[in-house]
Amino acid sequence: MTETxxxxxxxxEVWQMALDPNVNGPFLMARAATPAMLRAGRGRIVNxxxxxxxxxxxxxxxxxxxxx
Numbered sequence: 001m002t003e004t005x006x007x008x009x010x011x012x013e014v015w016q017m018a019l020d021p022n023v024n025g026p027f028l029m030a031r032a033a034t035p036a037m038l039r040a041g042r043g044r045i046v047n048x049x050x051x052x053x054x055x056x057x058x059x060x061x062x063x064x065x066x067x068x
Contacts, residue, residue: 005062015062022066 026047037043049067 007062010062018062019066 030045030047033043033045037045
Protein backbone atom coordinates (compact mmCIF):
# COMPACT_ATOMS: atom_id res chain seq x y z
CA MET A 1 0.00 0.00 0.00
CA THR A 2 2.86 2.32 -0.74
CA GLU A 3 1.80 3.01 -4.31
CA THR A 4 -1.25 4.98 -5.32
CA UNK A 5 -4.11 3.13 -6.97
CA UNK A 6 -7.43 4.12 -8.38
CA UNK A 7 -10.08 1.96 -6.74
CA UNK A 8 -11.53 0.69 -10.01
CA UNK A 9 -8.11 -0.68 -10.99
CA UNK A 10 -7.51 -2.58 -7.76
CA UNK A 11 -7.74 -6.35 -8.02
CA UNK A 12 -10.52 -7.71 -5.74
CA GLU A 13 -8.05 -10.08 -4.08
CA VAL A 14 -5.79 -7.17 -3.15
CA TRP A 15 -8.82 -5.26 -1.82
CA GLN A 16 -9.72 -8.26 0.34
CA MET A 17 -6.17 -8.38 1.72
CA ALA A 18 -6.56 -4.77 2.87
CA LEU A 19 -10.09 -5.24 4.16
CA ASP A 20 -9.67 -8.41 6.21
CA PRO A 21 -7.21 -7.23 8.87
CA ASN A 22 -8.78 -3.78 9.20
CA VAL A 23 -12.42 -4.87 9.44
CA ASN A 24 -12.31 -8.44 10.67
CA GLY A 25 -9.22 -8.04 12.87
CA PRO A 26 -10.84 -5.87 15.57
CA PHE A 27 -13.91 -8.13 15.65
CA LEU A 28 -11.85 -11.31 15.98
CA MET A 29 -9.60 -9.81 18.65
CA ALA A 30 -12.57 -8.56 20.70
CA ARG A 31 -14.27 -11.93 20.31
CA ALA A 32 -11.16 -13.72 21.59
CA ALA A 33 -10.66 -11.35 24.54
CA THR A 34 -14.26 -11.15 25.76
CA PRO A 35 -14.52 -14.54 27.52
CA ALA A 36 -11.53 -13.68 29.75
CA MET A 37 -13.00 -10.27 30.55
CA LEU A 38 -16.35 -11.82 31.41
CA ARG A 39 -14.65 -14.33 33.73
CA ALA A 40 -12.75 -11.48 35.38
CA GLY A 41 -15.92 -9.42 35.69
CA ARG A 42 -14.30 -6.47 33.97
CA GLY A 43 -12.33 -5.31 30.97
CA ARG A 44 -12.14 -2.78 28.19
CA ILE A 45 -11.79 -3.05 24.45
CA VAL A 46 -10.37 0.03 22.77
CA ASN A 47 -10.05 0.15 18.99
CA UNK A 48 -7.76 2.80 17.56
CA UNK A 49 -7.67 3.92 13.95
CA UNK A 50 -5.93 6.62 11.99
CA UNK A 51 -7.06 10.21 11.81
CA UNK A 52 -9.50 11.49 9.20
CA UNK A 53 -6.83 13.14 7.06
CA UNK A 54 -4.82 9.94 6.77
CA UNK A 55 -7.87 7.93 5.71
CA UNK A 56 -8.70 10.15 2.77
CA UNK A 57 -5.35 10.60 1.05
CA UNK A 58 -5.76 10.92 -2.70
CA UNK A 59 -4.84 7.76 -4.56
CA UNK A 60 -4.68 5.48 -1.52
CA UNK A 61 -8.06 3.82 -1.94
CA UNK A 62 -6.68 0.59 -0.47
CA UNK A 63 -5.81 2.31 2.79
CA UNK A 64 -8.55 4.76 3.74
CA UNK A 65 -11.84 2.91 3.32
CA UNK A 66 -10.80 -0.24 5.22
CA UNK A 67 -9.46 1.93 8.05
CA UNK A 68 -12.63 3.98 8.23
